[in-house]
Amino acid sequence: xxxxxxxxxxxxxxxxxxxxxxxxxxxxxxxxxxxxxxxxxxxxxxxxxxxxxxxxxxxxxxxxxxxxxxxxxxxxxxxxxxxxxxxxxxxxxxxxxxxxxxxxxxxxxxxxxxxxxxxxxxxxxxxxxxxxxxxxxxx
Amino acid sequence: xxxxxxxxxxxxxxxxxxxxxxxxxxxxxxxxxxxxxxxxxxxxxxxxxxxxxxxxxxxxxxxxxxxxxxxxxxxxxxxxxxxxxxxxxxxxxxxxxxxxxxxxxxxxxxxxxxxxxxxxxxxxxxxxxxxxxxxxxxx
DNA sequence: CACCAATTTATAATGACTATAAAATAAAAT
DNA sequence: ATTTTATTTTATAGTCATTATAAATTGGTG
Numbered sequence: 192x193x194x195x196x197x198x199x200x201x202x203x204x205x206x207x208x209x210x211x212x213x214x215x216x217x218x219x220x221x222x223x224x225x226x227x228x229x230x231x232x233x234x235x236x237x238x239x240x241x242x243x244x245x246x247x248x249x250x251x252x253x254x255x256x257x258x259x260x261x262x263x264x265x266x267x268x269x270x271x272x273x274x275x276x277x278x279x280x281x282x283x284x285x286x287x288x289x290x291x292x293x294x295x296x297x298x299x300x301x302x303x304x305x306x307x308x309x310x311x312x313x314x315x316x317x318x319x320x321x322x323x324x325x326x327x328x329x330x
Numbered sequence: 331x332x333x334x335x336x337x338x339x340x341x342x343x344x345x346x347x348x349x350x351x352x353x354x355x356x357x358x359x360x361x362x363x364x365x366x367x368x369x370x371x372x373x374x375x376x377x378x379x380x381x382x383x384x385x386x387x388x389x390x391x392x393x394x395x396x397x398x399x400x401x402x403x404x405x406x407x408x409x410x411x412x413x414x415x416x417x418x419x420x421x422x423x424x425x426x427x428x429x430x431x432x433x434x435x436x437x438x439x440x441x442x443x444x445x446x447x448x449x450x451x452x453x454x455x456x457x458x459x460x461x462x463x464x465x466x467x468x469x
Numbered sequence: 470c471a472c473c474a475a476t477t478t479a480t481a482a483t484g485a486c487t488a489t490a491a492a493a494t495a496a497a498a499t
Numbered sequence: 500a501t502t503t504t505a506t507t508t509t510a511t512a513g514t515c516a517t518t519a520t521a522a523a524t525t526g527g528t529g
Contacts, residue, residue, distance in 0.1 A: 203526055314449045
């Protein structure tokens with residue numbers, strides 16, 4: 192239950208937070224703050240972009256979701272807070288989860304006197320969809 | 331020779347480019363564009379911040395260096411263009427190279443129909459220096 | 470239901486970066 | 500060596516995601 196997740200974090204239950212968490216629940220599209228705002232605005236006309244940013248910040252800092260900085264200009268958000276690989280398609284600009292087996296690491300860990308609490312792993316290239324499209328259009 | 335590197339890339343040899351490449355040569359501090367600008371300005375008073383950005387962009391796109399997006403607000407630059415791990419200390423904000431053996435991957439590679447041409451691997455935590463300082467101040 | 474701290478909202482501010490267009494210059498052509 | 504031309508540099512204005520601000524609203528405890 193989303194309400195309980197908020198309660199556990201000691202956060203007040205507000206319609207805005209519920210809406211944002213609901214939108215993200217099970218969402219694998221990794222939306223940006225603006226996309227979240229635009230998708231919720233019709234249902235919540237009073238919603239402010241600042242609230243979306245605030246809420247995402249609070250939730251990310253509480254470890255309830257994860258910020259993705261795979262694109263230069265914009266942040267994106269993943270409801271799964273556990274570090275895992277992400278992929279950005281250089282053609283269609285879509286973002287995908289991409290777990291690459293042996294690369295996935297448990298945090299925190301120690302290496303050469305560095306205490307690593309967290310990590311991000313970003314891949315860049317061409318997604319299956321665009322590869323397929325490319326191949327067929329080139330024939 | 332730095333001049334030859336520029337020639338090989340088909341770029342004109344300008345004092346600004348030489349200065350920037352010289353500053354980066356063997357530099358393991360991963361400076362930002364602004365830091366590069368501030369360090370060079372005294373010797374090259376006519377230097378413009380836009381030139382620093384332009385040059386770094388050109389060189390990065392040519393594969394002569396690497397942009398590091400480990401910090402939210404600012405880009406940093408690494409003269410080593412080969413993908414490798416980077417570490418950001420959450421206390422002193424310093425950036426270090428951090429190679430973690432089995433994690434290092436050869437690019438490009440294929441995985442589940444994704445064509446991965448490039449990747450970034452960013453670690454976050456506490457650097458050896460800050461850990462040491464913490465330990466001694468807490469006693 | 471009243472209170473108060475937390476939250477939301479609208480808007481202004483920030484700041485890294487990019488675009489622009491004029492001036493300067495590297496290097497090829499003469 | 501000089502001319503020529505495309506590239507580069509420069510100063511400055513513009514962009515845009517994000518953050519700060521402060522007033523208005525509201526969730527939840529007593």
